[in-house]
Amino acid sequence: MIESFFMDPALKRALVSALLVSVSGAPLGVLLVLRRMSLMGDVIAHAILPGTAAGFILAGLSMPIMGLGGLIAGLLVATVAGIATRFTAIREDASLATFYLLAVAVGILMLSLHGSAEDLEDILFGDAEAVDNELLVIMAAVSSFTIFMLAVIFRPLVVESFDPQFMKSVGGRGGVYHILFMLLVVLNMVEGYRTLGTLMASGLMLIPAVAAQFWTRRLAVLIGVAAVTGVFASIAGIFLAHNVQIPSGPAIVLILGLIYIVSALFGKHGSVRSRYFPGRHLKA
């Protein structure tokens, strides 16, 4: 079974695609979770669907064009959701939930009118082994660009997330970094759509970040743990999908779910174990 990883080129590409998504997604996911924007991440992920569907209707199964459609739709919804939450009195989470349901409904409607059930399944749930060399190069470029940009804007981004008033008082342009960050999030969601499917494109970004919170309280370590978690789940998930013949998206997300459950039960911080079985207290 292991040797098929080295022999089967489609499987190799599937694996590399998942690794790319998990490595650049980890730091973005950690920052999304820390900024209490997990739901926003999810909304953007789902917003990709109608965009890729439009690309599919216009150009068939062309991955770059479907990706471009997803990118446009993702940016559009990120902007509209931002405006809606700023200028209407409804609470942010309510607007976001509405947007994401609408996006999924429109996307599925478009696909079921124009594509086969098989196309629909591939786009919704992912088919990592369909990733070709051309797409892999684009994905590698997106991941490299993301990690480079994050390294550059990391400090202002963290300050803007944790103490925006301080940022403002020293004349920092918090809004600029916020927009750059959201752009990176959208890019990475689109990057993952083929591997994870549009329904679960946020999986490798959010779940490793959430699980990592149970193990450490240091920002750098948090990002490291999230990345390692994502890499592990990618390998195991692609392997599972290949051998059991299920779509790659749910396979990877299910492995991530297992890691989450173990972390929530046995982790060091805020887990069931640390809350209800903390051991004897220390000296005062």
Added chain:
Amino acid sequence: MSIRLENLTVGYDRHPAVHHVSGEFATSSFTAIVGPNGGGKSTMLKALVGFLRPMSGYIDFGGITQQQIAYLPQQSEVDRSFPLSVMDVVLLGHWGKTGAFSPVSRAQYDSAMSALEKTGMAAFAERPISALSTGQWQRVLFARLLVQDAKLLLLDEPFAAMDGRTTHDLMHVLQDMQAEGRTVIAVMHDLPLVREHFPHSLMLARELVGWGATHDVLCDENLAKAAHIASHWVEHAAECEMVS
């Protein structure tokens, strides 16, 4: 280099919270802004830090730039669950020099450490900020204030919810900073504390009630006047006719 307010009006949605105030904070002065809730104290601070634009009138900073102003907002506006260490937060005080991208030098690290020593938090440098009590967190923010090396310090109720010991220690930090020639302006609620430590006061009930030596400003007459104004605030005011 004093800071002068000229007929300053600031507020939200056309409603002035600070109404036609003029006066001057002398260089290296130590002033408390006092007055009833809703009297515009925090609003005046926000205008001074540049978060709010005056509706009319202006502030003459006498050459002090935004980089030379440090602002400490009221409690609880920071996300303290964020996984940062005490040292990370104090080092941010160097922002004026490092900006968003430059690395932190050894000397800057050392100055952050000595600031933590002055506020009694040196032993906590590597602790996560989520593990601190309210008083310890305020000491950390004061250390960041020290590191910022500002000429004008604006503090919004810096001693609210602090115990006697913390208040005493942090008041000393502020007084030392003033002695170095910095101008300190703090919104205060605790009038005995103001009488004890602040040479100057500004009493605000949307309008200026008094500004000068604390002993003169915090007289019974002014306190009664401020309370009277506060009990007559109306929500639907007519347009102000006063020419600015």
